[in-house]
Structures are given as structure tokens and as C-alpha cells.
Amino acid sequence: MIVTVTLNAALDDTYEVADARFGEVNRVAAVYRRPGGKGVNVARVLHGLGHEVVATGLAGGAAGRQIVEGLASFGVPASFSPVAAESRRTVTVVGRDATTSGGDATMFCEPGPTVTVPEWNTFVGRYEALTRDAAVVVLSGSLPPGVPPDAYAALTRLAPGPVVLDADGEALRLGAAGRPDVVKPNAGELARASGTGDTAAGIRALRAAGAGAVVVSLGPDGVLAGTPDGVLRAALDRPVPGNPTGAGDALVAALAAGLAGGLPWPERLRRAVALAACAVRSPVAGEIDAGRLPALLSRVTLRTEEDHAARAHD
Amino acid sequence: MIVTVTLNAALDDTYEVADARFGEVNRVAAVYRRPGGKGVNVARVLHGLGHEVVATGLAGGAAGRQIVEGLASFGVPASFSPVAAESRRTVTVVGRDATTSGGDATMFCEPGPTVTVPEWNTFVGRYEALTRDAAVVVLSGSLPPGVPPDAYAALTRLAPGPVVLDADGEALRLGAAGRPDVVKPNAGELARASGTGDTAAGIRALRAAGAGAVVVSLGPDGVLAGTPDGVLRAALDRPVPGNPTGAGDALVAALAAGLAGGLPWPERLRRAVALAACAVRSPVAGEIDAGRLPALLSRVTLRTEEDHAARAHD
Numbered sequence: 001m002i003v004t005v006t007l008n009a010a011l012d013d014t015y016e017v018a019d020a021r022f023g024e025v026n027r028v029a030a031v032y033r034r035p036g037g038k039g040v041n042v043a044r045v046l047h048g049l050g051h052e053v054v055a056t057g058l059a060g061g062a063a064g065r066q067i068v069e070g071l072a073s074f075g076v077p078a079s080f081s082p083v084a085a086e087s088r089r090t091v092t093v094v095g096r097d098a099t100t101s102g103g104d105a106t107m108f109c110e111p112g113p114t115v116t117v118p119e120w121n122t123f124v125g126r127y128e129a130l131t132r133d134a135a136v137v138v139l140s141g142s143l144p145p146g147v148p149p150d151a152y153a154a155l156t157r158l159a160p161g162p163v164v165l166d167a168d169g170e171a172l173r174l175g176a177a178g179r180p181d182v183v184k185p186n187a188g189e190l191a192r193a194s195g196t197g198d199t200a201a202g203i204r205a206l207r208a209a210g211a212g213a214v215v216v217s218l219g220p221d222g223v224l225a226g227t228p229d230g231v232l233r234a235a236l237d238r239p240v241p242g243n244p245t246g247a248g249d250a251l252v253a254a255l256a257a258g259l260a261g262g263l264p265w266p267e268r269l270r271r272a273v274a275l276a277a278c279a280v281r282s283p284v285a286g287e288i289d290a291g292r293l294p295a296l297l298s299r300v301t302l303r304t305e306e307d308h309a310a311r312a313h314d
Numbered sequence: 315m316i317v318t319v320t321l322n323a324a325l326d327d328t329y330e331v332a333d334a335r336f337g338e339v340n341r342v343a344a345v346y347r348r349p350g351g352k353g354v355n356v357a358r359v360l361h362g363l364g365h366e367v368v369a370t371g372l373a374g375g376a377a378g379r380q381i382v383e384g385l386a387s388f389g390v391p392a393s394f395s396p397v398a399a400e401s402r403r404t405v406t407v408v409g410r411d412a413t414t415s416g417g418d419a420t421m422f423c424e425p426g427p428t429v430t431v432p433e434w435n436t437f438v439g440r441y442e443a444l445t446r447d448a449a450v451v452v453l454s455g456s457l458p459p460g461v462p463p464d465a466y467a468a469l470t471r472l473a474p475g476p477v478v479l480d481a482d483g484e485a486l487r488l489g490a491a492g493r494p495d496v497v498k499p500n501a502g503e504l505a506r507a508s509g510t511g512d513t514a515a516g517i518r519a520l521r522a523a524g525a526g527a528v529v530v531s532l533g534p535d536g537v538l539a540g541t542p543d544g545v546l547r548a549a550l551d552r553p554v555p556g557n558p559t560g561a562g563d564a565l566v567a568a569l570a571a572g573l574a575g576g577l578p579w580p581e582r583l584r585r586a587v588a589l590a591a592c593a594v595r596s597p598v599a600g601e602i603d604a605g606r607l608p609a610l611l612s613r614v615t616l617r618t619e620e621d622h623a624a625r626a627h628d
Contacts, residue, residue, distance in 0.1 A: 015422055022336065025421040033400075086347075091329075091405055093422065107339040108329055108407065117394045 002046055002256050003131050004138040005155065006039030006057035007123075008112040009067050009080070011089045020093050020106070034284070035070035036090065038140035039165055041249035042256065044286035054079055056130055058123055058144065060113050061086030080128055081123035085113030088144075098212070105245075114280055120147055124158070130275045131159050135260040139175070140166040140254060153178030162259045165211075165259030166252045167302055168192060176209040181259065183211040184252050190216050193297045199224055200231070200305075213265070215255060215272070218250050222273045222300075227265045231305040234269040236296070242280040250279035250288060316360055316570050317445050318452040319469065320353030320371035321437075321461055322426040323381050323394070325403045328620075334407050348598070349384035350404065352454035352480055355563035356570070359593070359602055361390045365571055368393055370444055372437055372458065374427050375400030393444055395437035399427030402458075419559075426458030434461055438472070442500075445473050449574040452566060453489070454480045455503050467492030476573045480566045482506060491522040495573065497525040504530050506589070513538055514545070527579070529586070531565055533558065536587045536614075541579045545619040548583040550610070556594040564593035564602060584614045 014032040032203035055076055059067050060083035067087060068220060071078040088110040095104070131137050137159040139152050150152065152175030156163045162181040167170065172193040176183060176286035183206055203214040203226035213227040222235025254275040258268030274296040280286045328346040351386060357369035369390055373381050374397035379403060385392040402424040409418070445451050451473040453466050462468065466489030470477045476495040479486065484509040490497060497520055508516035517528040517540035527541040536549025568589040572582030588610040592602045 015424070017422065018423075020336070022334070022420045023418045025423060028422055028424045031424050050445045062380050091422070106336045108331065108334075108342055108405070109339060110329070110342045110345050148564050 001052045001054060001134055002136045002138065002260055003127075003129065004039040004043040004046070004053060004055050004057075004256075006037040006055065006141055007115075007151065008049060008142045008144045009035065009037035009040055009057050009059050009064070009087055010109075011063040011066050011070075011087065012036030012092070013089060014092045014094060016095070016150070017093050017198040018095065020095075026093075032284070033066070033070070035067040036286070036294075037067075038249050038252070040067070040071065041140060041286035042075060042138050042166075043071070043076050043078075045246075045250050045253035045275070045288055046257060048288055049253070049257065051174045051260070053077065054130060055278055056080060056123075058113070058115060058119070058147075059087050060081050060084060063087040063089050072196075079126065079227070081126050081180065082121070083113050083115050083119045085115070086202055088112045094299075108128055112142065115144050115146035117146075120151075124154075127155060128158055131161075134159070134161055136161060136256045137163045138166070138256045139163060139180070140249070140252060142168065142189060143171050150174040150177070152180070156180045163253055164256050164259065166248065167259060172206075176206050176211045179210040179212065181212040182215060184215045184217060184248070184257055186217045186248060200226075205230070215251070215269070216286075217251055217276070219244065219247075220268070223251070223269055224305075225265070225269055229265045232265060232269055232302060233305060234266075234273045234300055236273060236277055236301045237299045238299060240280050240296075241276045244280055246284070246286055247276040247279045248281070249286065251276040259262070266302050270297060270302055275298045315366045315368060315410075315448055316450045316452065316574055317371050317448040318353040318360070318367060318371075318442075318570075319441065320351040320357075320369065320455055321429075321465065322456045322458045323349065323351035323354055323373050323378070323401055324423075325329060325377040325380050325384075325401065326350030326406070327403060328408060329408045329593075330409070331407050332409065333627070334409075335578045340407075346598070347380070347384070349381040349388075351381075352566070353452060353561050354381070355560050356383065356452050356454055356567045357385070357390050358388060358562075359387070359564050359567035359589070360571060362395060362602055363571065363604060366572070367391065368444060370394060370441060372397050372427070372429060372433070372435075372461075373401050374398060377401040377403050393440065395440050397427050397429050397433045399429070402426045406586050411474075412414045426456065429460035431460075434465075436447075438468075441469060442472055448473070448475055450476050450478065450570045452478045452570045453478070453494070454563070454566060456482065457485050464488040464491070465501045470494045474506055478566055478570050478573065479485070480562065481487065486494070486520075487523070490520050490525045493524040493526065495526040496529060497527075498531060498562070498569060500533075504528070514540075515546070529565070529569060529583070531562055531590070533561075537565070537583055538619075539579070539623055543579045546579060546583055546616060547619060548580075548614055548616045549578040550587060551589055551613045551615060554591045554594050554610075557597055558594055560596070560598070560601075561590040561593045565590040578612050580616050584616055587614045 156178030220239035470492030534553035
């Protein structure tokens, strides 16, 4: 069983607005409301692929109820710990067709709920019980106010098995000290956490800080991964068109599934790149059309950085 | 007791965003959430002035619960009829200071919930019971999908006492046929309902269609009213600075209170203009600082259109 943790879960609204204008009253043509937050999206992807998963985290107020009800409506097992404050909402304004507007969307993100010390302690107790039999634990996303900045390090140490961490800034930098098996930053997150804009150097820095492996997502260029089996690069033969929202969460879902299945790193990365591409082809974060996977898998090229360097000098 | 009806109640969110940008991710610095919809604002103003009021209408889903809970938190008696669909939300994005951004705010309005025939019939039964002892009934705002387009005419006919109607377009045009005692359009609403851009002609048209009196709100120019006591104009000596949001609802609240108190038309209009100005000085719709009323009342000038015409030829 895989446990995903979303400490700053969100209720994600997408507003379809034809020709939105600042400073004016805009009529929303259609509203799409779904539970969100990175870990929630990871859980939905894993559930969609038939993996046994439980989504946990913190949820509060009306938005928190809607997040939990939303997961239930998708059939995703969830066990969230309550907070008194209202969980955040995000509002994403897109053009007439929400399915093709990933690029030019306008997003408004509410601040997360302020979490009290007793609420945090209650969650940690629930987390320890939930993860007792977990094959893999996934820690994803931002930390709401009140949660300790080194929360991910603490949760990693408490996990009985392997941990995948997907975070940014201080949460990632301090979290790496907990020795998670895999961290999955994008290029910007890697630079912020490692203090260097050089991807290879950033990977070395995060591994030195405690991360077992560092898988850097590079969008259409696939992934560059520093692993115990060497530095590997995986990418599609050519980028797929679509909406990149949620691709990173699909990548994390594949890395967690690969860990749970004990797949070797090369195969793990091939599946991660293919599943991320599958998410790009899907309009909504957390939803993928698994039927596209085999064709996409066959299009993933994998090489070690040495090979890559050699080719670069052809 | 005054009953306010809000068939398309809303949960109004105001997002403070410093330097919001389209096509980007915007962090919301602060969220202000309150129950809304014109009739809800009218009820809050009347309650704030010490009038006995009950807010009714249709509310559904999580937003509907938050609307009812919000009214309770303000101490405003409410008796809303449930609908299965989710009540609409509005999101208004303002600059760093929500209290001064009435003008350049960007608003996103969700579509209203689709109301079923049984839900509408249930509401009408509740409305008849609630209004049995009402001194005045206020009908405000848009009609959600599924509600009959002539709903306001039907509700006006069912009311045992005087009715104030504040609506737009077809809802106002068809509503006037129910013979409401007062309708309160702004200039644009009057033009859309009467088919003429000439204010005096529009007033005559709406009175011919069934409205007992027509009070046209003209923003900083006060009101022009076609009443059984003649055509009257009331305005402040000079406009007040502030946020015009909710001024129309305050105007309606004053007209309802004036009807309930049996005030003559000139005094009714003086108080309406003063209360609207009071709302302009207040940052949030539905909230007014009554302490400002006496000073504002002393600044209202009232004249019949004849006087006005004469002055115009000085």
C-alpha cells in the first residue's frame, strides 16, 4: 500500500471564462471543482492505475469537507486529519476550453490554513498508524503555516519504508536531511534548494544533503536522475502536446509505484517519463488515460550521462 | 418585519492580491469570505439599522451552508430553502487594500445553481408562510436557472403587503406586471427593461407596466423617482468618495424601511440617498456605519423635476 501525504491540500476550482478582463465583471461559463494538492493528485493517479493507495494530510472547514468528499467520489481511500482553519482553495481562470489552456491559465492561490501544534501532533499520530504497513510513502507539496519547516524530515524518519519527497525551497532543503529515498524537484526547485543553477551540481548537493536519489523533471526534456546506479537521462523521442499541469504528480506516482514494485532505476525512469507524458495528454491534473501508456513507453529513450556526453560530441 | 428574498444567493470571496497578473500564478495575501447576493446585503443593512428582518431564498451545497452560517454569524435571522445544486460563488480580486479597490476590482461570477420544479414549489410554500406577517417584502437580484422568468411577478402577487423589487432585464420587466409598489433599477437596468435610454420615459414605461413607483439610482447623482407624489430628485450636495459596491442594496434597504414606517416619499428618498452614501463610505457590501447617517442626511437636497427644470434654465 502506498500512502500519499498532502499537508496543504486544496480545493481546486477551474473557471472557464471567455475573454476574461481585469477590472471588469466576468461571467464564469463553467466551473470544474476537484480535490487537489500534489499528494492528492498522486493518489488519484495511483488509484487510477490500480495501485492500493491511501491519501492523508490535513483538511479543514468547508473546503476540507469538499476535498474529502471529492476523493470519496473518485473512490480514492482517504484519511485526513482535521484542522479548525479553512483549507485553501485555488481558482484557475482559463479560456473557453479548459482542456487546452494549461499554458495561459491565470491562477489565484489562497494561503493555507494555520495549523496548531495539537493539530500537527494529532496528524503525526495518524501518519504513524497509517504508514505502519506502507510499502512507500509519498510526501508532496507546500507546508501550511504552523507546520514545522523540517516536517518532511521528521515524517521521513518516522516512515517504516522508502519515501518519495516532492517539495520546494526550505521544505525540500530541510526535508532532504531526513534521508528520503527519492526527491523529485523540477529545475527551479532544485536550484532554490541547492543554491546552484547547474543541474548536475544541484543533484550532487541534494544527494550530499541526504537524498538517496534525485530525479529532476525537465518538462519536455524528460528527467535527469542522480541514482545509486549512476546518472541517467530519460526522455520521449519528441514532446507531446497538451497541458503540463499534473505531469510532475504523475512522475512522482510512477516513481512511488516503481519503488513499491522494486523495479530497477532505468525501468522506473522509463515508466515515470511515459506516465508524465500521459498526464500531459490529459486535461485535468490527477487524471490519466492509461491506455496511452504502452505507446508512450515505447517512445522513451534512456541513456547514462556518459552516453549522452559522447553523443553530444558526435 | 421585513422579508428579503435572494433566489440566487452567493458566497462572496474577496481576494487581496498585490499586482495580480493574467497568465501567471498569483498568491492571495488575504481572503474575505461573506454571504452575498443583493437580498442578503439588504437584510444585513436592515439588521444593522435595528430593523426586524428575515432573509430567505434558495441555498445549496457547501456554498449554501456557508451562506447560511455566515448570516448566523452576523446575527441575521435567515430561513433559506434548500436546493441540491451548489450555490454560486463570486471571487473579486482587488489590490493590496480591499477597502479602497471597489473601482478597479476584477470579479468572477459563477453561474447559479439549477433549481428543480419541486425545489421551487417548496420555496414558494416557505415564502408564503414567512411573508404572512411581513410589513414589506424585498425581492432582489438575478434568477438562477430553473426558476420561472416571471417568478418576481408571482412572488409579488403572493405578498400580503408592499413589495420592493430590485432586478434586471427580463426578471424586472416581467416582475413589474405583478404590480410591485416600488422598483429600483439603475440607469442601465431601466434602459434594458423599458427599451428606452431616456430616464423619464423609462420611468413612465415601468409604471405603465405595473410598478407603483420607480426609483432610478444614478450613482453620485442620487436618485430620480417617479412616485404617486410626483417626480422627485434627491442627491447629496456633493458625491462622497469610497466603494460603490453595495450602495444600491443600501438604497433598497432604506426604501423598504421607509415603506414599513409609512414615511412620505420625500423623506423616504432623503434617507435612501443618505444610506446609499453611507454604504459608499463603507468598504464592504452590506455593512454601514450608521453613525455617519445624520451628517449625510443633512446634505441631501430634494426637489421635484419642475424645480429642477426651472433651475436648469437659470
